[in-house]
Amino acid sequence: MSEQKLSIDAESYSIDITSNAFSGATQSSSLCTAKELYRLRRVRTRKLGSEAYIFGDPAWDIMLILFIAYKTGDKVSKSSAALAGETAETTGYRILKELDRIGLVKNEKDVFDRRRILVSLTRRACVMMEACLQTPEGYGPTAGSKIE
Template sequence: MLHTESRAAGNKTDLSYAPVADAPSGGQAYAPSDAAGLPVAISLFADRGYLRSEMQADAQLAGFRVVQSEPVAASEGGTARPLGDIVLVDAPAADAPTLALIERLAERAVRSGARLIVSTTIGALEPVMVSSKAADPVLLVEPGRAERLVAFGETLSGLFERRVRDLSGEDRVAVMRLVERVTVLAQKLDGLVGEEDGAAGAFAFATGVASPGRSFIHEEGGTMRGKPARLPTPQRVRATIRKRQLRARFLDAELFADPAWDILLDLTAARAEGRRVSVTSLCIASGVPPTTALRWIGQMTRQGLLVREEDRVDRRRAFVALSETALDAMARYFEAVGDCDCAGI
């Protein structure tokens, strides 16, 4: 059996994998278990009854022990029961009471060492993200059952913190691409087997401070001082983006999915235009499902390519920008390719 400690400071939960004979009926052949031999506990909170039932079925399919399956209000501290090792909450709306509940639940998750998953809608994404940021949650946007199962695997991997920490930056990018492929495969299989025949799931590992800045000038003007990197004009970057998007009119878009590059291009154009980019807008620009885009944004932020910015006027909004390191790299890339028509494609 494989044993490791949980991620929570002071919480010595021993995780192991139970053999098939000990797995819950209908669960996976190897279920994640705690020191007592019980499946890892999960708490589920959703106001929509049908969704709560679906979440519970998926959690049991993944081999978890459901210790709570209640409306979101039941997550409140006072009389609430202890949280499971993993917490999944559905927050489709961004009204003040819901956001307050999410913020308190995130704080509870941090104190207990639980891993948090928050599912929401594209319209509520930014305020929900801001409210839950204390727990560094896995965020899902209108997820299908396959995406939810993959998220269970991501949060479970967080319980094996040392193993994740040992991954190099290159390994983490490779894992991100593996998660993408697993998600697509699971979604296709989910569509084939249908809602009543079960869902396909897979567990996979998921995965700064900007470096000293340089000065940037646009191609159409400016003086060279200390040979700063030359930032491309927004028209040039937008033309590149349009050419990339044009391919989807003639060929399967999945052949060219490269969210990291699309994110870098969109943020480069925005910087040249002097415009801020919201998380929601960046998810759309990435050309992949919002949940996948959020994974890439998180990974690229951890690698120091992106930085998150707060909206000082509206605290519920979240912006993303290139770090100075990434901006320098993009400017120098466009300088290196010169006038080549294929630049950036």
């Protein structure tokens, strides 16, 4: 697995999910679905402008980014995860604290920089996200599905 880090542009709160760790042939359907959901949510945010906040679900955005990191072997700092929900950083930290309290995320010190905290999904959260992102019951296209 790669030791790449998902990078977040703090100015626009956008996450670069285009690293070479996301090569098409090796992606599972749940990883592809998570990436596409996160991308579509960012497009929606850009198009709705200042009214986008009303449609936000920052906890889900944070879970998507942590799931993508889990599936690709990337590391996510606590500050980057807090920004992933496209809310105020303090709101992101409150969400992470609640996700930790209910056992969906865990924190650990970065072995290369002990000042930095890395955040990741717990095993329970990985199973939950995998189940949510599987098709046909979850998100994403299914073979033979019709849009009416």
